[in-house]
Structure formats: structure tokens, C-alpha cells
Amino acid sequence: SQQGEEDPQALSIQEGENATMNCSYKTSINNLQWYRQNSGRGLVHLILIRSNEREKHSGRLRVTLDTSKKSSSLLITASRAADTASYFCATKTSGSRLTFGEGTQLTVNP
Amino acid sequence: ETGVTQTPRHLVMGMTNKKSLKCEQHLGHNAMYWYKQSAKKPLELMFVYSLEERVENNSVPSRFSPECPNSSHLFLHLHTLQPEDSALYLCASSQGDYYTGELFFGEGSRLTVL
Numbered sequence: 266s267q268q269g270e271e272d273p274q275a276l277s278i279q280e281g282e283n284a285t286m287n288c289s290y291k292t293s294i295n296n297l298q299w300y301r302q303n304s305g306r307g308l309v310h311l312i313l314i315r316s317n318e319r320e321k322h323s324g325r326l327r328v329t330l331d332t333s334k335k336s337s338s339l340l341i342t343a344s345r346a347a348d349t350a351s352y353f354c355a356t357k358t359s360g361s362r363l364t365f366g367e368g369t370q371l372t373v374n375p
Numbered sequence: 376e377t378g379v380t381q382t383p384r385h386l387v388m389g390m391t392n393k394k395s396l397k398c399e400q401h402l403g404h405n406a407m408y409w410y411k412q413s414a415k416k417p418l419e420l421m422f423v424y425s426l427e428e429r430v431e432n433n434s435v436p437s438r439f440s441p442e443c444p445n446s447s448h449l450f451l452h453l454h455t456l457q458p459e460d461s462a463l464y465l466c467a468s469s470q471g472d473y474y475t476g477e478l479f480f481g482e483g484s485r486l487t488v489l
Binding site for chain 2: 306307357360362366368
């Protein structure tokens with residue numbers, strides 16, 4: 266069964282607002298990764314957080330990981346129209362390959 | 376530019392045609408992957424090659440035939456496809472199979488089967 270599930274499925278905000286996307290998973294992980302996909306394009310890796318890390322930052326991105334709740338969140342601060350894309354979480358467990366969720370479609374309105 | 380190049384970007388084919396998708400990576404990676412992305416579905420892992428050897432085939436129909444002639448190139452040969460095979464096909468690479476780090480994806484090949 267699918268390991269990572271994103272919530273919400275779709276999110277629409279105004280430019281300048283913050284966007285928060287959540288990912289829940291079922292089994293213990295080695296790491297959790299977030300990817301971005303512009304419409305009809307390939308996935309681009311954004312950030313990786315290991316199971317022993319709780320928070321990580323990269324530019325306007327902030328990722329948190331709560332292994333007790335088996336969940337992660339991706340926060341994009343001060344969003345821009347160019348942030349409009351689908352965002353996927355992917356989980357890595359021992360002995361298995363990366364498993365992707367269905368994604369959150371983010372629309373940032375100018 | 377991720378270092379993974381896929382051609383063609385768009386392909387329209389009939390159910391009786393034979394075509395191929397090509398993927399090339401310039402990253403010196405040892406593992407290459409084919410994924411299928413259909414609307415409203417998670418990415419589906421189709422095939423994995425590690426050091427040019429196929430190490431995973433996720434119950435993919437035989438009308439999809441992968442080929443990995445060397446560690447930099449990966450092909451997906453297509454024949455007698457069905458309309459439900461229309462999707463975005465993504466190639467990816469990584470430093471090694473079961474690598475714990477990131478995957479590098481190509482831009483994808485959008486396939487439409489008529």
C-alpha cells in the first residue's frame with residue numbers, strides 16, 4: 266500500500282501567504298524527501314530530512330518531521346506565483362526503494 | 376537541467392505502432408529507473424536497473440520492454456500499447472540502487488496512445 270499520503274490534495278493561496286502541506290506515512294523510515302513537479306515536467310528534489318532530524322530549512326522551505334506521529338510538513342513561506350506546482354513527499358525505508366505519495370497541487374494566485 | 380535527458384518529450388502512437396523512449400544521464404550514476412505517472416495516481420515504479428542489470432520489474436506488462444545498454448542510457452521499448460498506457464513516463468537515476476539519497480528525474484515523455 267502507499268506509504269506517503271499528502272494532505273491537502275489541493276491548496277490555493279495568494280501570493281505572499283505561507284503554504285503548508287502535510288505528509289503521513291505508515292512504517293518506520295530512514296528518511297523523507299520532498300519533491301516538486303511543475304505541470305508536465307519532471308520531479309525536482311527539494312529537501313531530505315533524516316529520521317533522527319526534526320526540522321530542516323532550505324531558503325523559503327521549512328520541513329518538519331515527527332516520527333512519533335509518522336508525519337511531516339512542508340512550509341513554503343512568502344509564496345510566489347512561481348511556486349505553483351505539485352509537491353510530493355517520498356519515504357525511504359530500509360530495504361525498499363523510495364515510495365511517493367499522490368501529491369498536493371499548490372496554486373499561488375498573483 | 377538535472378543531468379537526466381529524456382527524448383522524445385511528446386509521443387503519439389497507435390495501438391499497433393512500435394516506438395521507444397530514451398533516457399540519458401550525465402551524472403555518473405549506477406542506477407536508473409522508469410516510472411509511470413498517470414493522472415490522480417501516485418508514481419508507479421516500473422523498472423530498476425543497477426549497473427546495467429535489471430533488478431526490479433514491478434509486474435509491468437510485456438508490451439513495455441526496457442533496455443539498459445550501459446550505465447548512462449536507458450530505453451523503454453513500446454509495442455501494441457493500450458489507450459490506458461497513456462501517461463507521463465519519467466526516467467530517474469541515483470548513485471546506487473537502494474541509495475538513501477535523492478533521485479534525479481528527467482523532464483518526462485508524455486505518451487498518448489490512440
